[in-house]
Amino acid sequence: MSAQTDCEMLSIEVMEAYAGKYNLSGNKVVELFQKNQVFEKMLIQHEYLHQVSFEEVMEFVENVIADASKELVVYHGTCSEFEKINLNKSHNRRDFGKGFYTTILQSQSKEWAYRLSLREKQNDYYVYEFLFEEVPALKVKRFDRLNDEWLEFIKKNRSKGGLQHDYDVVISTVMLANEQRLIMVHPILTDQDRVAILRNCMATEPQAKMQIDDILKIASNYINPDQLNDFHKNLQDYYSSIQVQKVPHKTYDRGLLDFLKGSHIQCVESKVSWEEAIHISAQPLLDDGSISNDYVNAIINDQKNKGLYMFLADDLVLAHSAIENGVNRLDVSMCTFKEPVPFLNGQSARIILVLCAEDKTKHIHVLNDMLNIFSKKKSIDQIASLNSPAEIYSYIDKHIEK
Numbered sequence: 364m365s366a367q368t369d370c371e372m373l374s375i376e377v378m379e380a381y382a383g384k385y386n387l388s389g390n391k392v393v394e395l396f397q398k399n400q401v402f403e404k405m406l407i408q409h410e411y412l413h414q415v416s417f418e419e420v421m422e423f424v425e426n427v428i429a430d431a432s433k434e435l436v437v438y439h440g441t442c443s444e445f446e447k448i449n450l451n452k453s454h455n456r457r458d459f460g461k462g463f464y465t466t467i468l469q470s471q472s473k474e475w476a477y478r479l480s481l482r483e484k485q486n487d488y489y490v491y492e493f494l495f496e497e498v499p500a501l502k503v504k505r506f507d508r509l510n511d512e513w514l515e516f517i518k519k520n521r522s523k524g525g526l527q528h529d530y531d532v533v534i535s536t537v538m539l540a541n542e543q544r545l546i547m548v549h550p551i552l553t554d555q556d557r558v559a560i561l562r563n564c565m566a567t568e569p570q571a572k573m574q575i576d577d578i579l580k581i582a583s584n585y586i587n588p589d590q591l592n593d594f595h596k597n598l599q600d601y602y603s604s605i606q607v608q609k610v611p612h613k614t615y616d617r618g619l620l621d622f623l624k625g626s627h628i629q630c631v632e633s634k635v636s637w638e639e640a641i642h643i644s645a646q647p648l649l650d651d652g653s654i655s656n657d658y659v660n661a662i663i664n665d666q667k668n669k670g671l672y673m674f675l676a677d678d679l680v681l682a683h684s685a686i687e688n689g690v691n692r693l694d695v696s697m698c699t700f701k702e703p704v705p706f707l708n709g710q711s712a713r714i715i716l717v718l719c720a721e722d723k724t725k726h727i728h729v730l731n732d733m734l735n736i737f738s739k740k741k742s743i744d745q746i747a748s749l750n751s752p753a754e755i756y757s758y759i760d761k762h763i764e765k
Contacts, residue, residue: 387711437465440476619732622695628752644698658689
């Protein structure tokens with residue numbers, strides 16, 4: 364697990380604890396953490412924070428917020444010395460447009476500088492340290508999670524080049540694609556996702572990575588610097604080109620539509636709280652005896668303690684808990700809400716699916732069907748707009764892969 368991913372998980376725990384301690388909404392905590400650059404400062408101190416107790420982590424965060432400092436130490440790696448920042452020397456078609464790129468991780472900046480020195484056939488490389496202060500005069504854009512807006516922003520800058528926005532500063536706590544090979548996967552992994560992950564592991568696995576670096580260093584003595592980037596990419600593609608065979612898994616006969624019959628699809632017009640929404644969505648499973656009240660209570664407790672993981676996509680929640688919390692048999696129910704349901708983490712849902720699995724395998728077909736239907740935002744929007752259970756069932760029946 365990378366330092367950033369590890370720190371993201373810790374920051375989620377801290378935000379939830381902070382919200383509970385000070386009786387704040389999820390949106391308020393996110394706003395407060397963004398304002399005081401808490402995540403960035405946690406990432407800088409990640410080695411220390413993972414050696415101390417959670418109480419000490421909370422104390423660190425509270426001190427950061429109390430300090431209210433907008434200053435941040437950032438680093439820039441390069442293979443050439445300079446006295447002043449010259450934006451004209453920035454490479455074109457970068458993630459956030461032509462600009463001066465920095466990171467809050469000194470080690471990462473050093474790695475970038477080293478790789479650049481290989482490409483440019485330079486013997487030396489340098490890491491510059493700067494103090495960045497976020498002041499009101501700056502127009503700042505922040506990306507705190509990987510979403511459609513983040514991807515479209517990068518796509519626009521990479522495809523059109525130049526500067527495709529009017530921000531003075533772009534701050535991202537999302538791992539950028541030039542830091543590591545980026546793999547987009549579904550919330551529930553498909554066979555194609557698994558193949559992509561395995562291929563990426565082959566390309567970035569330590570031995571292969573070392574071979575690529577060694578080959579690149581040798582090649583830099585014989586290849587034009589302008590062609591070295593293409594050569595580097597071709598090497599990575601070669602190491603990731605190994606064909607990974609699909610591993611067949613047992614297919615179970617019962618899919619999503621086998622469960623979404625009768626009262627198992629509901630449409631709610633009124634505005635309800637998230638706890639009410641969970642109860643309403645789970646009621647058909649209670650009525651059928653598929654679950655006990657303990658299971659519903661477990662879902663609510665899980666949402667309070669680790670709510671982010673239940674969101675499969677924007678507007679879509681898969682409510683579930685552990686088998687031992689009151690599951691009698693495999694079953695699924697679904698409920699749409701005309702008024703978006705606000706959850707503790709600041710996100711809202713228009714569709715809630717409740718899944719109770721009696722073991723670790725029999726619901727695989729159901730999950731694959733869910734992925735098939737709900738992996739497209741268009742499908743989520745269309746299903747949420749329908750007015751009756753019959754219309755929803757008909758839509759899923761028409762669009763699901765059979």
